[in-house]
Amino acid sequence: MTADREPLRTFDDALTALAAGFPADPGAAARHHRRLARLLHPDTAPPDRAAQANAAFAELGRAWQHRSHRLIGAPRHTYVLGDILATGDLATLHTAHTAADRRAVVLKIPRRPRDNDLMTHEAAVLTRLDTVGEPRHRAYAPTLVESFRQRSADGTERVINVLEPLTGFLPLTEVAAAHPAGLDPRDAAWMWRRLLVALGWAHRARLVHGAVFPEHVLIHPEAHGLVLVDWCYATAVGTHLPVLVDRHTDRHHDGYPPEVHHRGPATAATDIHLASACVRDLMGDQAPPPLRAFLRGCLLPSPEARPHDAWALLAELDDVLERLYGPRTFRPFTRPAARAG
Structure with a gap:
């Protein structure tokens, strides 16, 4: 119930309303503030309650300032x-x-x-x-x-x-931290597949994400969902990346593929290199030889020699996975436990 439906008539009404906070609606909140200010002002409060009025009026000022800083008009x-x-x-x-x-x-x-x-x-x-x-x-x-x-x-x-909020999602950085010896390739497989779908979708819209790093890949463990975030680094296919992520610019740590360091144009092959490095690092030593060989082909230095069609690559990946693990089935993935402290 808003303050508009509860008229404030006395000093005690105002004290009770001050403790309850402001209505969510900005207009109602402003009216509520004016009423409280009128009733709690030391000049209009009961004479025998001047000290209480001074304290309440000061609290009202702090509360209103805090709310004003938290309200953002758009x-x-x-x-x-x-x-x-x-x-x-x-x-x-x-x-x-x-x-x-x-x-x-x-x-x-x-x-x-x-x-x-x-x-x-x-x-x-x-x-x-x-x-x-x-x-x-x-x-x-x-x-x-x-x-x-x-x-x-x-x-x-x-x-x-x-x-819109992404409820229940977590970045691949958390998944990797929870599996320091490497993630089971059968679990990494659905993340890899969905990442290729996300990239194939973007590439058909003539966009390169340009920053497919673990912190920008969010997964929903229970639903096997994936969202690629931080599109401020994206660019049109065939153009230069507008900006690089500082901590990934050291070429000795294989952050970006060579064409980015050489100021070449970003293409679908650029995203495929970045995504493949994510998956390689996620699986670590757990990856069987066929998947390692598959990844090596996706991480070739030359973008021309690298795969450049995420949809075709997904079909090839499915063939490799089926030879390794049989027909695709849903494999439940356990959300990493929260760390204490």
């Missing part, structure tokens, strides 16, 4: 900012919800205004995937709710991307 919705969900290479992800109906969302906020262009670029890429990519594969990328500019009190502007 063209489509007003959002209530929540906790930090994750910290990415360029941006911080916050939990949030719409003020009007408390719909859960994620706000991706760049840490530096100089990266605003990458947030705008990511929004354009996600829109292209949504409008040009095949609809049946839409779940392989985050869903963009809206993208907007926010100006802070000091005049700084940031482009914020609002995304």
Whole structure:
């Protein structure tokens, strides 16, 4: 029940309402604040309760300032900012919800205004995937709710991307950490297959993801789902990557394929190299010789010699997997246990 339905008439009413917090709706919250300020102001409070009024009025100011900092207005919705969900290479992800109906969302906020262009670029890429990519594969990328500019009190502007939350997903970095000796190839197989579908879908939309690293590949263990995130690094097929992930630029650690270091154009073969390195590192020494040989072909230095069709590669992978393990069946995957501490 909102404050609009519960008129505040007395000082004690205001104290009770202050403890209950503000309504979710921004307009109702502003009206509620004005009523509380009028009743709790030391000049209008009962004379014998001046000390209590001073303390309550100060608390009201702090609460309203905190709420104002957490409210972010955008063209489509007003959002209530929540906790930090994750910290990415360029941006911080916050939990949030719409003020009007408390719909859960994620706000991706760049840490530096100089990266605003990458947030705008990511929004354009996600829109292209949504409008040009095949609809049946839409779940392989985050869903963009809206993208907007926010100006802070000091005049700084940031482009914020609002995304649908990915509940139940975790990055491949967590999977790898939970299996330091290498993941069973039968479990890695479904992740590999879905990653190739995600890439094939993007490539048909004439896009290269350009940053297929474990932290950008999220899986849903129980549902065998996969989402490829951080599309701000993506580019059109045959063009240069707009930016590189700093920690993966050391060529001695096989981060990017050679054509990226040589400033060559990014193609489907670039993504296939990156994805194959993810899978190779995930399986480690657990991979049997046929899969190792398959991966070596995907990791050849020359992009021209490498596979360049993710769909065709998926069919070849299925043949190898069937020879190794028989007909494909659903294999339950256990979510890594949360670490203590």
